[in-house]
Amino acid sequence: MGLRRGSRPSQRDDTELNLMGSGVCRSVAVPLALIDSDSIFRGRILRDCMIGDLIIRNGIVVGFEPTENEVQGIVTPRLTEAHCHLDKCHTIDRLVVTGGSLLEAISAQEQDKIHWTAEDIRKRAERGLSELFDAGCRFVRTHVDCRLDPSQPSRMPLAWEILGELAQEWRNRLSLQRAALLPIDDCTDAISTRTLARRIAADKGALGAFILDQSVRSEGIATLVRVAGDIGVPLDFHVDESIGTALDGLCRIAEAVISFDYEGPVLCGHACSLMDVNGDNLKRRLDQVAAAGLSIVSLPASNLLLQSRGNGTPDRRGITRVKELMARGIPVSFGSDNVRDAFAPIGRHDPLHSLYLGILGAQLEQPLAQWISCITLNAQIGVEGSAPLLGGARADDLLFWPVPSASELLSIRPSPRSLVLERG
């Protein structure tokens, strides 16, 4: 078998006949972070990768054998975009007022919503989806701005409905999941929050909120966590998106998750203010986050742009304590967040680009292939609670990147391809 060389990552229907068969994908590198050390992988180790021939039987990865040939490319799972905003994306060119700080950006984006017709949302979101698919994504979680109306708690905004239609239309290419983004002030009433959560669960979405310094944040977090546990819906928060002040949203989420024994996935975005916690306090917070089983998604593009913003050049970075979280064993991923909207006038729907910014912003060390887990394994744990390693993966869920090293992958940014199998 040797088909589809140079093709885009394809719809499952198109590749099934080829990649459901058996063969060998020769002379590839796989990141060690994506394989089980006791598994079927028996290649040659070179820094943070294993080099060899990938063996496929009946469409499943069953082995990896050594080779002395030069590396032809890197194999990874298809990527996960754990945090973006397809309802807001690609609005920048028509915005009269654009954001400066986070709160100014929120206000500017609100003013744009008069243009959010079904046609407008569909056109912009579909462009974003197409960009994510071309970037190699298998799973995309998009936030959708929502408000909870106590008189009609299951009523969702137009963008939620349009993105639901797109999820259906794109289901053979990628999984699109919607996460409701509510102000935490809306979530203090258990009865209406429960009705909303049932609707979200029926749509296979995630329940989430924006948490900064609102006076009712503890009450709102407790209600969300308790309701999400009862109904069985994943949680997703925008939390502590500020530096220069030690906010406590992340702690309160962890406390509520432990106290209500919530067992579903909890993905916390931003957590910038963790940068203002040090020493024993930091250690305690990291222990708490680990004990609660939270995952963190860092959003370097919007955080580098919006945090510590003033008249001069910023002297602080806005991203969270990526290295300390990772060292504590907490799954950390990187996401695109806002793309060409009031929050970020430039940006890309591309997990590899988010990782590129994350490596620069957090000064992540070489070797670099280990960090690919931040846009595959860790991101998938954040949204689904678990993620498969490469052993036993479906061949049509994998990508071939035609470059010999992670440095070239991140610097040159080649287009991903489907695997090419030869007879074994």
Ligand SMILES: [Zn+2]
């Ligand atoms: Zn966001």
